[in-house]
Amino acid sequence: MKRKRSLPVRILRFILFIHLxxxxxxxxxxLTYIFIDPPVTPLMLQRYxxxxxxxxxxxxxxxxxxxxxxxxxxxTVEDGNFYTHYGFEWKMVQKAWQKNARAGExxxxxxxxxxxxxxxxxxxxxxxxxxxxLEVQVTLIMELLMSKKRMLELYLNYVEWGKGxxxxxxxxxxxxxxxxxxxxxxxSMKLISILTNPIDYTPQxxxxxxxxxxxxxxLQRYY
Numbered sequence: 001m002k003r004k005r006s007l008p009v010r011i012l013r014f015i016l017f018i019h020l021x022x023x024x025x026x027x028x029x030x031l032t033y034i035f036i037d038p039p040v041t042p043l044m045l046q047r048y049x050x051x052x053x054x055x056x057x058x059x060x061x062x063x064x065x066x067x068x069x070x071x072x073x074x075x076t077v078e079d080g081n082f083y084t085h086y087g088f089e090w091k092m093v094q095k096a097w098q099k100n101a102r103a104g105e106x107x108x109x110x111x112x113x114x115x116x117x118x119x120x121x122x123x124x125x126x127x128x129x130x131x132x133x134l135e136v137q138v139t140l141i142m143e144l145l146m147s148k149k150r151m152l153e154l155y156l157n158y159v160e161w162g163k164g165x166x167x168x169x170x171x172x173x174x175x176x177x178x179x180x181x182x183x184x185x186x187x188s189m190k191l192i193s194i195l196t197n198p199i200d201y202t203p204q205x206x207x208x209x210x211x212x213x214x215x216x217x218x219l220q221r222y223y
Contacts, residue, residue, distance in 0.1 A: 019137075026122060026138050030145045033121070033154065041121045041158055044166060053164035061169040063153035066180060069223060070168070073192045074156065076222055077215045079113040083148050087114040087139040114139045117155045125160075161191075161198045175203050189219040 037060060047053040063071070075082050081089060089112055118138035123131055142151060161171035168191070172180035176187055183191065190203035193216040197209055206212040 022134070023137065023141065026141045027145060029122070030142050034146060034150055038121050038154075038158065041166075042124050043120050043158075043160065046124045047160075047164065051163075055164050056166075056170055056174055058157075058166055059169040059173055060157050060167065061180065063149055063156070066156060066168065067188075069185075070180060070183070070188050070192070071152065071156075073188060073219055073223060074195070075113070075152075077192060077218065078116070078195060082113050082152070085112065085114075087112060087143040088136075112139075113155050114143060114151060116159065117151055118142060120158050120160070121154060159195065161195070162202065163199060165198070185223065189216050189223065192219065 115135055118135045122138045157167040165171050165174055168180050190206050193206045193212040194201045196211040201209045201212055
């Protein structure tokens, strides 16, 4: 007669099973998204169902059609070492952990573009330790399976750029009435600067946000 496993063992087995299922699902979706663009993301659904943001018509644009200067600007303000790290900037993570510990809540995430993409197309933007825990796993899987260029393309096409506005092409058409390919230097910088808080600020009001204005000034120095 088989002896029943103890409760702690059964709990551990269940936790392991859930993790294996989660990893397999993310790996399968990551491989799919190498070739197919996600039709919808959890973030879009969350914003629509919870906050009631209408979806603006999404316009997808291939990475090679986005001006290199624009790509470089995004990397400069969001994740300067994007092409050289493996999903995390550990020194920034350590600083963010210390800052959050002092505050008693999550205020800083030290997010790379990889981390932001993980929560944009697989998770949500809710600030809690469970999401951060899942985000770490999703980031590692994406970094193993996707190229950096594909990750950047997905990021630029799905990141939030306003209420119901997703992707740089959609944002450019919404705010300026033209493709991001045609944006001048200043308008590109304003559009990219509001990534720090695209819900409360627009390229026309970026200067009211301390962090967005700081980013705009940084881009002016470099570009």
